[in-house]
Amino acid sequence: MKPFYRKALMTLTAVGIGMGAAAEAWSAESLDDVMKRRSLTQKDVLAAAKTYVPTGKRDEFIAFSSGGQSGQVIVYGIPSMRILKYVAVFTPEPWQGYGYDDESKAVLAQGRVDGKDILFGDTHHPAISETNGVYDGQYLFINDKNNPRIAVVDLHDFETKQIVVNPIMKSEHGGAFVSPNTDWVIEAAQYAAPFRGSGYVPLSQFNEKYRGAVTYWKFDRKKGRINEAESFSIEMPPYSQDLSDFGKGPSDGWSFTNSFCSERYVGGIERGRPPFEAGCSQKDTDFLHVVNWKKAHELVKAGKATKINGHNVLTMDVSAKEGILFLIPEPKSPHGVDVSPDGKFLIVSGKLDTHASVYSFDKIQKLIAAKDFAGKDPYGLPILDLKKSLHLQLSVGLGPLHTQYDSKPCVVYTSIYVDSLVTKWNYCEGKILDKLPVHYNIGHLMTMEGDSVEPQGKYLVSLNKLAIDRFNPVGPLHPQNHQLIDISGDKMQLLYDMPVPLGEPHYAVAIRADRLKPGVRYKSGTNSRTNARSKYRTRPGREKVERKDGVVHVYGTAIRSHLTPEIIEVVEGETVSVHITNLERAEDETHGFAISGTNVNLSLEPGKTASSTFVADKAGVYPYYCTEFCSALHLEMQGYLLVKPKGYKEVSAKFSEGQAYTEADYKKQVENNVATQGVINSVVAFITARNFKDFPIVVALVEDATDQLGFAAESKKKSEDFAVKKDWQNATLWGQQWFQYQVKTADLGLRAKTHLEENGAKVVEKKK
Ligand code: K7E
Numbered sequence: 001m002k003p004f005y006r007k008a009l010m011t012l013t014a015v016g017i018g019m020g021a022a023a024e025a026w027s028a029e030s031l032d033d034v035m036k037r038r039s040l041t042q043k044d045v046l047a048a049a050k051t052y053v054p055t056g057k058r059d060e061f062i063a064f065s066s067g068g069q070s071g072q073v074i075v076y077g078i079p080s081m082r083i084l085k086y087v088a089v090f091t092p093e094p095w096q097g098y099g100y101d102d103e104s105k106a107v108l109a110q111g112r113v114d115g116k117d118i119l120f121g122d123t124h125h126p127a128i129s130e131t132n133g134v135y136d137g138q139y140l141f142i143n144d145k146n147n148p149r150i151a152v153v154d155l156h157d158f159e160t161k162q163i164v165v166n167p168i169m170k171s172e173h174g175g176a177f178v179s180p181n182t183d184w185v186i187e188a189a190q191y192a193a194p195f196r197g198s199g200y201v202p203l204s205q206f207n208e209k210y211r212g213a214v215t216y217w218k219f220d221r222k223k224g225r226i227n228e229a230e231s232f233s234i235e236m237p238p239y240s241q242d243l244s245d246f247g248k249g250p251s252d253g254w255s256f257t258n259s260f261c262s263e264r265y266v267g268g269i270e271r272g273r274p275p276f277e278a279g280c281s282q283k284d285t286d287f288l289h290v291v292n293w294k295k296a297h298e299l300v301k302a303g304k305a306t307k308i309n310g311h312n313v314l315t316m317d318v319s320a321k322e323g324i325l326f327l328i329p330e331p332k333s334p335h336g337v338d339v340s341p342d343g344k345f346l347i348v349s350g351k352l353d354t355h356a357s358v359y360s361f362d363k364i365q366k367l368i369a370a371k372d373f374a375g376k377d378p379y380g381l382p383i384l385d386l387k388k389s390l391h392l393q394l395s396v397g398l399g400p401l402h403t404q405y406d407s408k409p410c411v412v413y414t415s416i417y418v419d420s421l422v423t424k425w426n427y428c429e430g431k432i433l434d435k436l437p438v439h440y441n442i443g444h445l446m447t448m449e450g451d452s453v454e455p456q457g458k459y460l461v462s463l464n465k466l467a468i469d470r471f472n473p474v475g476p477l478h479p480q481n482h483q484l485i486d487i488s489g490d491k492m493q494l495l496y497d498m499p500v501p502l503g504e505p506h507y508a509v510a511i512r513a514d515r516l517k518p519g520v521r522y523k524s525g526t527n528s529r530t531n532a533r534s535k536y537r538t539r540p541g542r543e544k545v546e547r548k549d550g551v552v553h554v555y556g557t558a559i560r561s562h563l564t565p566e567i568i569e570v571v572e573g574e575t576v577s578v579h580i581t582n583l584e585r586a587e588d589e590t591h592g593f594a595i596s597g598t599n600v601n602l603s604l605e606p607g608k609t610a611s612s613t614f615v616a617d618k619a620g621v622y623p624y625y626c627t628e629f630c631s632a633l634h635l636e637m638q639g640y641l642l643v644k645p646k647g648y649k650e651v652s653a654k655f656s657e658g659q660a661y662t663e664a665d666y667k668k669q670v671e672n673n674v675a676t677q678g679v680i681n682s683v684v685a686f687i688t689a690r691n692f693k694d695f696p697i698v699v700a701l702v703e704d705a706t707d708q709l710g711f712a713a714e715s716k717k718k719s720e721d722f723a724v725k726k727d728w729q730n731a732t733l734w735g736q737q738w739f740q741y742q743v744k745t746a747d748l749g750l751r752a753k754t755h756l757e758e759n760g761a762k763v764v765e766k767k768k
């Protein structure tokens, strides 16, 4: 017996003997001792107690943060601030196989811009799907500012399923935000440009030919995909549209989009002209765009749209004539626009103005109904009077950006960029309630479910632009700093600094963890990117190699602890398509598959089928293996891709082994296996004597153990068949394989037993 197994079995039999002696040792030092030793104040310890999530316990909220220039989404728990996952969205991410397997390459290919692969994204604003304005935890949307795209992530498995490219814009910023039932996802342009496909248009024609736009993507809830054909856009003046939000409650059917640089300045510092930053901030106000999108949708259905690149666009002429688009001045260079949970107000802040402006939706509606307009813009769009639209304005600090809502009525938090503050204030009465310094230069901020109709209060995260001196130095490129703030009391309390070692996270959203219901395995043979059964699904025992239409298809499987096939033979120059199905049903039993000298790299979660297609262009020997330490014999999860030169003649087909087993070896192996079975039986007896069916984790473990035991039986049969033929070599090898499945069974049984012991399982009376 190899020492490892002897040890495993010893552990196995020793389980149940207490760990009492070690258990008390941790408390040798008192809390006071530790505080003294680490120079912690009462306040520090209180903050720690508010964020600490003990081992094995879970967080109350789950945050989804944009990963900025990394093109991903970061998932972390609140209050612990423990990072749980990076979701690959616009950027290849090898450890997830994203951009390496054929299935995810097809998703990235949807994001091609004008036929070009774009393997980078600048993610800004994630949005969680809502039902009646409440987060439902089913989907996540995120935008790419650089190449105007929106991605759909399915929160059933946290994988990116779809990328859509905006058919008319060149960049965007006002996405993604969802309507109260997530039947629409909004995306607003950023830098005005001639619509896609217009080719070269000189900047001298900026006012006439450059345009902004707002796109309303139709989301098909049943399919979980954006329906591009039913989506539409509204042409906008070249005002640099910015953030957007959907109305809700009384304002449902309307949407709001900020803009900056409504001066329509085009730059030209190298020609001696003042720079953008001067030219774009000449006026005291820019324009808030107020859109009746439900009416716009009706107009599209009535055929009032113009087709641009096959996409329905309502031109500004139509919008002006039909009364679906209105402008309201907003203080200089605004950034955020955030609709209140009751849908009655929207709060806008100007970066170059100290005020937050609270607009009243009711007042806006009355002005529109009375056609009480203050004037028209150069494109014939009606302008409403600022003062008449306002509920109130309040000076909240220098450089206010974004606002988030508390669970307490009328209470909001605004990020103050220049002053590096969070200002807590009352927007109904216009009163400052508290100010808290943050480190440093806060951009967005986020309260729990703060942009839904049911904000949860409790915590706020400050997404800071600069970390400067907050962490151990790691060179000139610093991590980002997310700061956790307790907002449950009257005064805000800073709890924790979390470094984010990735791109700049612009916005984040957080959902109550109990609203998320992700799966732990796929139905066997699933293409996770389409959620359908893969046509390459392979069942155990059906592994094969098939040449079809000039491609060598390898239908393989992975399960602890072998890859099948273990030898793949092809001829130099052949195109090879490897399809591996992970046969596991057990939670967290992911296998990987990588071939030396290639970019073949698959991540195979339980039940998944993934493929990789490549050209075997050079004769040689290429080992492949499983890249996840999945089991004791993980290193033995290996194989060889043999690429033979064209016209190669076989020398010998015989394999040579180093060990020759005898009958005595076989008998010893069987004896060992029988003893092991005895141990397994005792564990099984322990489990089945208890109410294990009340523990879903144990039920899953037992299911997996039963599978492994089934494999053990198959190997036992093979071993015995060889023994009958007196082939002691193969009989002993299969005997070892039988033992390996027993070890896996025992390992699972033990985990189940421990879980039952730790969670107070009861002995059940056997029915007689
Ligand atoms: Cu950085 Cu919303 Cu893109 Cu503000 S955004 S800070």
Ligand code: CUA
Binding pocket: 558, 559, 560, 561, 590, 591, 592, 626, 627, 628, 629, 630, 631, 634, 635, 637
């Ligand atoms: Cu499978 Cu390592």
